[in-house]
Amino acid sequence: MKEVILIAIGSAIVNNVVLSQFLGLCPFFGVSKKVNTAAGMGMAVIFVITIASFITSVLDKFILQNFDLVYLRTIVFILVIAALVQFVEMFMKKSMPPLYNSLGIFLPLITTNCAVLGVALNNVQYGYGIGVSTINGLATAVGFTIAIVIMAGIREKIEYNDIPTPFKGSAIVLVTAGLMAIAFMGFSGVI
Template identity: 55%
Template sequence: MADYALILLGTVLVNNLVLTQFLGLCPFMGVSRKLETAVGMGLATTFVLTLASLASFLMHTFVLVPLELEYLRTVAFIVIIAALVQFTEMFVRKISPMLHNVLGIFLPLITTNCAVLGVALLNVQRAHGFTESVLHGFGAALGFTLVLVAFAAIRERLLLADVPGPFKGNPIALLTAGLMSLAFMGFSGLVQG
């Protein structure tokens, strides 16, 4: 049990997906202009990322490895993720139109979020078991959401700041992300590995 808690803590804070592993940066820069959209994107990504690490683990263990098709891993995973995103969209639209309004426009974007494919590939690379894979996916998504929401809140303030001309917009946002990354370095050593 303690092991699992450590995996979760480690992926959320120490090896944060965005700030130390550089995964999922496109949505991190792209949808962080407003707090509400950031929350929506975070929720949608958490859902898909957890499911995708589960599905890709099953695919890898029970289909690719027995058939010795490991070299098709990239193609297989991206197909799974795309299908999962599509099903999630249909499911959410059917079950809760309100939730669909919130998450709808973010779902298609998740297919090309490298965090989802990245976590699936990392699970294979580190030979994670079933529970570890799912926890790793869930933790990574939590870390992503945490950083995305915090960053969006900072950027809303940043709009009001007086920034030198060439730094307006994206450059200052990147420098801010650098400072956040620096702050997250402080968590290293909290969990070994």
């Protein structure tokens, strides 16, 4: 149990998928303009990564490894992720139209979010079981959500600040992300 807790804390904070591994930067920068939109994207990513981690681990353990088809992992995992994103997109379009509209193109881009595929591949490469893979996926997605919501909060606060012209727009966002990454790297000695 102690090992699972360390994996969860490590995935969420110490080895944050965005700020330490630099995966999933497209939605991180694209959707982090407003806290509400960032939180919505975070919830969608939590659902997709957690369920994808579970399903890909089950498929890998019971089908791909048993039939010596491990070379198909990437293709199978991408298909699972694409199906889950389609489900999330249909659900949000039907039940939460304002959030669906505010996420725009970034919601379907979860399919190509390298963080989702990276977590699924890391789970099988590290030899995690189905339960640990699911917990790792959930913790990683929570870490993504923490990072994107913090970034959105910072971007809302600095929007009306007097920023020098060369740093306006994307430049200040990249500087902010770099400072956040440095701050999160401070947790690296914890685990």
